[in-house]
Amino acid sequence: MNIIALLQDPNTLWILVSSILLGISSGVIGCFAYLRKQSLMGDALSHAALPGVCFAFILTGTKSIFYFLIGAIIAGIIATISIGYITRKTRIKQDSALGIVLTVFFGVGIVLLTQIQHSASGNQSGLDKFLFGQAASMVQSDVYTMAGIGLFVIAICTLFFKEFKLLSFDSGFAKGIGLPITLLDQLIMILMVIAVVIGIQAVGVVLMAALLITPAVSARYWTEKLHVMVMLSGLFGAISGLMGTILSTQVNNLPTGPLIVLAATCIFVLSVVIAPTRGVIAKIVGRKKSKNAFLKQHIKQSVKDGNVI
């Protein structure tokens, strides 16, 4: 199937649009996570969302992305509060606290999932598919929800750009000038949870962590300015979504999520190699240049001193 025929298929078009939107919103919010050294928070939040989603399903009995979102946000907030509490109150470091919350929440989620499956309410099938993500199963209304939420995430990030920037680079100063940093902190977390939940349905729990980190890390290679980094990261996310979705329609039987992640990984590897000043090639060239300059200087000095070289 060629690309033009592909775009005429409304179903594929919807999936394409939502993958791109997902890429942009997770790329944008991922930058703040990266700068705040909370890259693995995305991994923790996407696992912690599971019990929230299960509770939402048990309480409402419907598979609606809106209720899932509310359940996941509540679970995400509890998870971030627990991680913060464990790190502050004990000698356990943040990485272990993250790991504990991640696995325990996911364990509880799995127990709930098996309970739901055994309760045999006919509507539950597909809830486990939710875990691994199936972009192909998305319907038009899901795409509308995703589009709305994606735009919301981007709007909030633009609105609070200055505050988020200050918080990421100098939270002590932000506190000093009277910004409500705990509130802003929680706001970034909620945006992350939202991005994660809309993403889980498309790419799955584990791979959603990649959509938050990989574009942001790639963008960091290209620039020193936060607004450029955020835009680049959103762009990289969008390209990954586009490439992944198109590839998965071209090759039979391949799931969209991992392909989106692999596309993001390709952009990352490219950035590592060819980015100006920070990339591998630029570094090698720079090293050679400074070595040559040093040698030239050395030769000049030696000639001046009248030494024989």
Added chain:
Amino acid sequence: MNHFWIILIGALVASSCSIVGCFLVLRKMSMIGDAISHAILPGIVIAFLLSGTRDSIVMIVGATCIGLITVFLIQMFQNSGVQSDASIGVVFTALFAVGVVLISLFTRQVDLDLDCVLYGEIAYAPWDTLDIGGMNLGPKAVWGVESIFIVNILVISLFYKQFKLCSFDSAMAAALGIPVAFFHYLLMSLVSITTVSSFESVGAILVVGMIIVPAATAYLLTDKLNRMIIYSMIIGILCSSIGYYVAYLLDASIAGCMIMIAGLLFFITLFLSPKHGVLLKKWKQHKIAV
């Protein structure tokens, strides 16, 4: 009898995981355990495609290789200026994606379901028995996890001093001439081997949980490394036996219940630990204030 086998497998997995987990928690590398356990998926699939069997030494070799490659890649990106947590995240998700793509590509040849890899199904483990010359020697999984347990115990006790020094003061260890990098990769090999051997019987999530949670709980109970290892093994065994009965009562996922119990024990220790518990600290502060 099946109850016994399941609890035994769970206990062996939990103890071998918590032994290596103690070192990871101390070295602030807990998330590397999580990363390795996801990243070895392509190693398992490739080894499975090459060998055609599920319970083969090839699978452990494949997974260990990928595990070491993962650690190497993470280190490489870290050295080139990526934050350590971000480089962990980028590497393991990419490898996991490769694994998922491989499974989908060869889905007809591979009798390897993503669900079973991630969750594992310990409940079925007792049925897959090892028979030699018509004699039933018990479940295969028991032999598998038991040998890994013995390997872990042997390696850790042989090089206990070196591992200890590397974990607490790697600069000092390097100054004393201990090959720090070698022990780093040796520990990572143990993590990979432990993960893969536990994978098919209990699933990735239980492995990650058992690596981190009992070790962190033990860390709140004692200041001595040897006690920490023993405590975390005891906690692991408690989790697997209590967790199994909870699962039996609730008719729920066994692996999930075992982690739930681990979480509960951690929660209790967090507040009530005699040395580092939150409540006791508060009480002490209160007493000083008065």
